[in-house]
Amino acid sequence: MQPSTTMTPAELRADIPALQEGTYLNYGAHGPSPKYVVDAADEFVRDHEYESPIADDPYETAFRAFDRTRARVASFVGAKPDEIALTESTTAGINAVANAIDWEPGDVVVRTDLEHPAGILPWQRLEREGVEVRVVETDAGRIDLEQFAEAVADARLACFSAVTWTHGTRLPVAKLVDIAHETGTFTLVDAVQVPGQLPMDVEEWGADAVAAAGHKWLLGLWGGGFLFVDRDVAEGLEPRTVGYRSVETPTADPYEYAAGARRFEVGSANPAPHVALREAIDAIDEVGIDRIEDRVRQLAGRLADEVPADRLRSPPTPESGLVTIDVDDPAATVERLAAAGIVVRALPQPNAVRASVHAVNTAADVDRLLEGLEREW
Numbered sequence: 001m002q003p004s005t006t007m008t009p010a011e012l013r014a015d016i017p018a019l020q021e022g023t024y025l026n027y028g029a030h031g032p033s034p035k036y037v038v039d040a041a042d043e044f045v046r047d048h049e050y051e052s053p054i055a056d057d058p059y060e061t062a063f064r065a066f067d068r069t070r071a072r073v074a075s076f077v078g079a080k081p082d083e084i085a086l087t088e089s090t091t092a093g094i095n096a097v098a099n100a101i102d103w104e105p106g107d108v109v110v111r112t113d114l115e116h117p118a119g120i121l122p123w124q125r126l127e128r129e130g131v132e133v134r135v136v137e138t139d140a141g142r143i144d145l146e147q148f149a150e151a152v153a154d155a156r157l158a159c160f161s162a163v164t165w166t167h168g169t170r171l172p173v174a175k176l177v178d179i180a181h182e183t184g185t186f187t188l189v190d191a192v193q194v195p196g197q198l199p200m201d202v203e204e205w206g207a208d209a210v211a212a213a214g215h216k217w218l219l220g221l222w223g224g225g226f227l228f229v230d231r232d233v234a235e236g237l238e239p240r241t242v243g244y245r246s247v248e249t250p251t252a253d254p255y256e257y258a259a260g261a262r263r264f265e266v267g268s269a270n271p272a273p274h275v276a277l278r279e280a281i282d283a284i285d286e287v288g289i290d291r292i293e294d295r296v297r298q299l300a301g302r303l304a305d306e307v308p309a310d311r312l313r314s315p316p317t318p319e320s321g322l323v324t325i326d327v328d329d330p331a332a333t334v335e336r337l338a339a340a341g342i343v344v345r346a347l348p349q350p351n352a353v354r355a356s357v358h359a360v361n362t363a364a365d366v367d368r369l370l371e372g373l374e375r376e377w
Contacts, residue, residue, distance in 0.1 A: 082260035093211030105130030141167025168322025223273030243267035
């Protein structure tokens with residue numbers, strides 16, 4: 001059940017200092033934070049450093065903050081608190097899983113050709129240890145289920161994105177997970193483009209692990225990532241990076257990994273980004289993820305409708321706020337638009353520019369981008 005909504009997208013926009021000037025359309029890379037999200041992190045740091053050493057205990061203060069954020073993230077993505085590990089980023093989460101499996105030469109990892117470097121580089125490293133990386137080719141941001149099934153038939157792990165950063169297409173996560181699980185293949189989902197713009201339910205997906213972060217569509221701070229790992233699956237994973245937060249009793253010999261996903265947390269990390277993440281999730285929930293999804297669809301549709309069909313690399317009916325547009329020189333176009341106060345980004349593949357439209361954008365933002373792109377066609 002969705003919480004009652006008490007904030008409009010316009011009110012959320014008004015709380016974000018960075019959006020008061022210029023036209024920002026790059027949430028797929030970084031989502032500027034509302035003032036109270038930054039304030040929450042700042043207030044925590046001040047309390048942790050000024051008050052906690054005498055009035056409380058810095059470690060207990062931090063652990064309470066971690067516990068509260070795990071619970072908040074879990075409720076937001078449809079998990080249990082002990083299935084959430086707090087990480088620095090999506091990249092950190094993917095690497096944590098990759099490094100917790102006892103790989104052998106000849107093992108197979110499957111990924112798509114649409115993955116972000118976060119979903120490519122960890123597997124490239126494993127190639128040096130004799131692991132085969134099998135790449136499923138896609139077409140216009142779509143994956144062929146039969147080709148995927150063939151690729152994972154003898155694979156140990158499959159890694160794929162829930163929403164592609166290249167085209168903004170939604171991959172059929174639950175179907176891909178089911179296909180992989182039929183052959184006993186571990187499933188790891190890069191979901192960083194989902195939370196904050198689309199509903200997210202990890203139980204519905206059924207994946208073994210899901211990595212994400214809060215500094216994009218959730219409008220949180222850098223450093224506020226999270227990793228979902230199914231509790232039963234976690235028991236079979238042994239992280240290679242181990243610290244006092246990873247184990248049940250730090251002084252035990254031999255040690256036992258902490259139950260559930262907490263085994264992926266290591267040592268003394270700054271809780272402030274995760275305090276901010278909790279505040280950011282609260283703000284998104286105040287607007288309502290369904291309302292956000294509807295508004296994103298409307299605004300992204302307004303953009304896609306006006307882009308010539310031969311220039312549009314995303315679906316004509318957008319499936320997310322990511323809209324990719326072919327231009328002759330993406331880097332030069334991004335630079336020219338930036339000079340006019342319009343922020344988008346260039347993509348390496350496809351050779352295009354990508355606009356990321358959030359619910360906090362306006363129709364005027366979209367129209368201004370279209371005016372800036374008119375000379376491209």
